[in-house]
Amino acid sequence: MKVGILGATGYAGQEIVRLLHRHGEVEKLYLGSSSAAGEDYESIYPHWQDQKVGILQDETIPELDVLFCALPHGLTAQRTSAFLKQNIKVIDLGADFRLNSADLYEEWYKIKHPAAELLKDAVYGLPEIYRDQIKGKSLIANPGCYPTATLLALVPLLRKQLLQTSFLVIDAKSGVSGAGRGVSLGMHYSEVNENFKAYGVASHRHTPEIEQELSRASGQNLTVNFTPHLVPMTRGMLVTIYGKVSEGVQEDDLRECWQAQYEEEEFVHLLPPGTWPQTKFSSGSNHAFLQLTLDKRTGNVVIVSVIDNLMKGAAGQAVQNMNIIMGWQESLGLKGTAMWP
């Protein structure tokens, strides 16, 4: 099995390297990098010293079985058609194939979609929701981190019409690694540390992705209030969701819906009532944790969903998708709980 990574020196790319290193089925690793071709991986990331990860290559793609694309939006779509012709299965960690509509893509990403004709062939790679559609596919749109945490919580409830669609507030909080390895004042240590802020208020690009999938689940077009915040920590993502239950729905109905959806799932966990998820429960692992309560005073449900933004929110889910499309055990390379403390 030959596997490649485009953007191998970014945080998601490096996390994929870490996962494939213990995977078992991957024999050869192609590491593509536009910025560091020719350099030894260990010179970029010295913690890989003596592990013989390999030399970074330019972005000429060799023969491969699977290619992970961890690139800024637009760059993957330009080349996807060529990859597919080379008979390479493509797992895109970027945004190019997440939205079904090229118009919506253009509206939010401010560029014309470079490969609109491929959108119909792409499948949204959220395994716990779309596992059957993923199997055997060649083009996987790996979900965004915020959508992953949100959809795991809401899709089952909306599919069963347990929530009203007119009222959904998604207040999300992410560790800083989600912003990647590119330097900027907004990610400068002294500006982020001991600080907490909202960003992208009413304008974050994960909004249409969340709405698309929630609309699909509920069967009607809906909009959400989605506000991401930056937490002074490196890893982790927590989403707090507020919704209005459908008439007559009790807390147990919601809990049982989740239970039915996830009882066979290896990576999604419902915590016992009263135990609320913390981001550290997921740190370094592919596990997601869920909890909810029905606030008796307002009648609204409060949901908390937690993942590791680089794992279930990016690299871990990408490897999970690879395992599915290749027909391997879904948790290959992904076993293990969080690092604690």
Place this chain on the structure above:
Amino acid sequence: MKVGILGATGYAGQEIVRLLHRHGEVEKLYLGSSSAAGEDYESIYPHWQDQKVGILQDETIPELDVLFCALPHGLTAQRTSAFLKQNIKVIDLGADFRLNSADLYEEWYKIKHPAAELLKDAVYGLPEIYRDQIKGKSLIANPGCYPTATLLALVPLLRKQLLQTSFLVIDAKSGVSGAGRGVSLGMHYSEVNENFKAYGVASHRHTPEIEQELSRASGQNLTVNFTPHLVPMTRGMLVTIYGKVSEGVQEDDLRECWQAQYEEEEFVHLLPPGTWPQTKFSSGSNHAFLQLTLDKRTGNVVIVSVIDNLMKGAAGQAVQNMNIIMGWQESLGLKGTAMWP
């Protein structure tokens, strides 16, 4: 002027010491401590070395002009009547006099109110909202940190009926110092660091305080969804609020309402459109920062309000209240912007 502090070794107590140290009108400081009476303040807090803060006293109150009570709920109310008889003005940083109703207090704090007869004499000490009522009073209920951040944002808008009362979500985030100096596993460094969590979901004691004041502002009984979260940082508080505007209300109407309320205020700042508050803007200062946007897609307003939980959320506001009841310049001892970075 003789000023006392009960609970002088807690974080709020120590912050009051810091503020009074540079205040100018305070000549004598009584430092009460049930746990450390007899010890030199510098032995508890060595960063006060050579500053001659004084020896901690037992809780026998001497003759004083003003007494700050920074004690767990219940303890202040037991003794307030005696303090008032001594002709001491009392500023309670605890929860004993914030709720107008002794029944509501008992419901949320699980003890019978020790001095229900005094509730009618207490004034809720949020200066920018109730300044005129505070002047000359002898018993001030210093607001909770979460209510302060929330009410500064919402009270003006609800008073003007710019928001609907049926839909208010308050998603709040606080630094760890708000939990005080008492040790517990939940505040143990290795459990909190690189971690983010919700707590007190649908059950936090600041909920009835927020609802009381918002109901008063709007003229109708309302309930809110209030969810506090713990941020891995020491200081700072950010509240994200979601609401539905009344029919026909535009973003400018909301902004102008704030503008009218706060243009003369020294400690409350509206940021220019598009500049969102960060907790660090307030760090170590008594300043609050506000921002909002009307999300065109959902029609809901998103509001962010930021304070330093130990300053405007506790000690700073308490000193501001003292300045008001004593008739001094309101910002005495409170000038200065945040420490950055």
Place this chain on the structure above:
Amino acid sequence: MKVGILGATGYAGQEIVRLLHRHGEVEKLYLGSSSAAGEDYESIYPHWQDQKVGILQDETIPELDVLFCALPHGLTAQRTSAFLKQNIKVIDLGADFRLNSADLYEEWYKIKHPAAELLKDAVYGLPEIYRDQIKGKSLIANPGCYPTATLLALVPLLRKQLLQTSFLVIDAKSGVSGAGRGVSLGMHYSEVNENFKAYGVASHRHTPEIEQELSRASGQNLTVNFTPHLVPMTRGMLVTIYGKVSEGVQEDDLRECWQAQYEEEEFVHLLPPGTWPQTKFSSGSNHAFLQLTLDKRTGNVVIVSVIDNLMKGAAGQAVQNMNIIMGWQESLGLKGTAMWP
């Protein structure tokens, strides 16, 4: 294979659980806890939800092949003789068997050694230095975290007489998790965060352990200046060492000595000249990283050594020791590089 852990809810105990979970040779796990017997492991550590780790047991030891003791000093030694009679191999993560001299133990730990007669049977479990002595032994004294980082750097150099023994400064820095899960003001988040301090200056209990092993390596009794510091981070340990080289010794001599010692080692890495170790290089892994330079202006060598205090400094090394005494592949359950970022 049946393996037990005493102190299974402490940080080192939990880390052993994490490692054994992916180990492959361990079939049954006994989890002993004096404080939480009868509780499900998942109720203590909810991130283990659905992993079926097991119920915590009281400290009555069943039949076992290997027992890890992660207890405060004194408690293990009291019972070791009984464990050995049960034919259980004991790996003590505490301090009871690290010092060869019961007198020295009493001097530094302030209690009489509970099992001085066993000291001669215990082997100091630093595999890269004492692998041959560890094989087949029944009582392993797992080294302290500071000694591990220090000895990996210094033992080879002192064995070859490349350093003078009269001048050794060990300035050490540790993440907070090294202090364990017991709450105290010194580990209270708000007191540790954004703070850095020395502690145990000229009095830390790892001092005699370091001196014993360095004396053994150099063949003469030596003393060191050892100063630990607390870094506001959860995991990681970095030791900066200052020494005087023996006459005529060049930087290359030092480097070659390390090279010869460690070129076959899976867990100890010499970085290329100029690349200095960072604690994050080791985070979550069993790898150690070394670097040095000969400061031309002073003629002294400056050495930096890095480990993860809970892995190579505790649980990882304990599992490595188990693998050696059981004759398994030494890296079983320990593969994998640091989590980055």
Place this chain on the structure above:
Amino acid sequence: MKVGILGATGYAGQEIVRLLHRHGEVEKLYLGSSSAAGEDYESIYPHWQDQKVGILQDETIPELDVLFCALPHGLTAQRTSAFLKQNIKVIDLGADFRLNSADLYEEWYKIKHPAAELLKDAVYGLPEIYRDQIKGKSLIANPGCYPTATLLALVPLLRKQLLQTSFLVIDAKSGVSGAGRGVSLGMHYSEVNENFKAYGVASHRHTPEIEQELSRASGQNLTVNFTPHLVPMTRGMLVTIYGKVSEGVQEDDLRECWQAQYEEEEFVHLLPPGTWPQTKFSSGSNHAFLQLTLDKRTGNVVIVSVIDNLMKGAAGQAVQNMNIIMGWQESLGLKGTAMWP
């Protein structure tokens, strides 16, 4: 009084703005910025909202009494002669006038000194050591942060010949803000957080500055081992020093020497024996804290010195120097203890 700042948007520059804002003697503030001229200060630093700090100016210097230069090395020296001709007193927070020797400057800073002829007129602005020389001077070289923490501890002891000059190890640790506001991968949040590292080993530019001043104090040329480390926190600096006492010197001799030097000083504090300084003791304040012990086993002294790197290590000391040269009370604008927690 008209005061100017060149580099007003850097961290040191902004800290000077914060201090002057509460200073009392400063009427007009000129804010120079090469990168942001024409912008309102509040647009760069929104936490100054409504404070009317002013518009950033280009670097054409108007008539001023005092000018703080917080610029990269080389840039200040080019223009100093012109400033002095304008009759402006110059306080340079950079490195241009700290070393007495232009050759040494060239060796370490890799550029020819732009104004070597002024070196003889500059005074090294460490008030507690050189107060008399500072008074009335026009060109002050504000010391580096590491030298400040180191020299406060060592100069008195070396002047009295209490320490040997052949053995001095200075192991220093700094918060990240010392690196300034310029973005780089080394200051990128996700690379720094939960990480600790040495940097500039045996090559940091503060080395010759420290050696110059210690040589001056001891009366003989000496060299030191100086190793800086980066702590994952924003503010604070701690220096651990190891030295050999001169024959017969006892711990009390060292302590008394400090006592004699600092008993009248407002900003330097000796802690009681056994209380070790923490960086947070200084946070946001101009105070320094000292402690030492004589390690009986090795005979070496271990010293810890703590400052806030942006205050006593930069902006605070600069304002202290201004107060001295202008003949004002030395602590004007600098009163106040650390922010805790």
